[in-house]
Structure formats: structure tokens, C-alpha cells
Amino acid sequence: MAKRPTKVSRGGSAKKLNVAKYSKLVKPTQRLRRLTIVWVDNNGVPFNTTGFFATASTVGGRLIQAARFDRFGVVQFSRIGTPTTRNIVIRTFDANGVLFRVRTVPEGNEAFAIIG
Numbered sequence: 001m002a003k004r005p006t007k008v009s010r011g012g013s014a015k016k017l018n019v020a021k022y023s024k025l026v027k028p029t030q031r032l033r034r035l036t037i038v039w040v041d042n043n044g045v046p047f048n049t050t051g052f053f054a055t056a057s058t059v060g061g062r063l064i065q066a067a068r069f070d071r072f073g074v075v076q077f078s079r080i081g082t083p084t085t086r087n088i089v090i091r092t093f094d095a096n097g098v099l100f101r102v103r104t105v106p107e108g109n110e111a112f113a114i115i116g
Contacts, residue, residue: 035080046073051095082110
């Protein structure tokens with residue numbers, strides 16, 4: 001079992017901060033700049049996707065980009081910025097071009113998991 005860090009006492013009482021005062025200064029940060037897709041099994045474990053690739057297209061069928069999966073079940077689409085501004089259809093294929101999954105990524109996402 002991992003050892004937990006101990007609480008450090010600095011003496012004196014802790015100062016409370018006014019949350020309303022600082023809430024406008026602290027903004028959420030965007031971590032993923034490009035659309036990232038992770039292909040996992042039902043337990044959340046990524047598949048070994050060596051040789052697999054995926055295509056991203058609009059709902060109307062216009063191809064945006066095709067990209068290769070790495071061996072850890074992750075594909076990044078360098079031409080699709082985040083958060084996405086429209087629904088995107090992701091199709092996954094094996095090395096022989098056999099279609100495996102078709103999923104629609106809703107707008108406003110940075111990452112999406114294909115389960116199963």
C-alpha cells in the first residue's frame with residue numbers, strides 16, 4: 001500500500017480566502033489541443049491498435065482527415081482543433097481496411113472514448 005503524505009502544520013491558524021474574489025482570475029485550462037480518440041474495451045483498457053487507422057468526417061460525409069492509431073489505442077487528428085465546433089463521425093479500420101466501428105463525436109469535445 002502506498003504511503004500517504006503527512007499533514008504539515010505551519011503553526012497558527014489557516015487564512016480563509018474569499019472565493020468570489022479569485023474566481024474570475026482562475027480559468028479552466030484546455031489540455032488537449034487536437035481531437036484525441038481512445039479505443040478501449042469494456043473495462044477501460046486500451047486495445048493494441050498497431051496498424052489500425054481512423055477517419056474523421058462531417059455528418060454530411062465530407063472527409064476531414066485520416067490518421068493512424070498508435071499501439072496504445074490512441075489516435076490524434078491534427079487538423080481538428082478542440083473543443084470541436086460540430087459533430088464529427090469517426091470510423092475505425094484495421095490494417096486491411098475492414099471497418100470496425102462508427103461513432104459520432106458530439107461538438108464541444110477534446111477527447112472521446114470508443115468502448116468495445
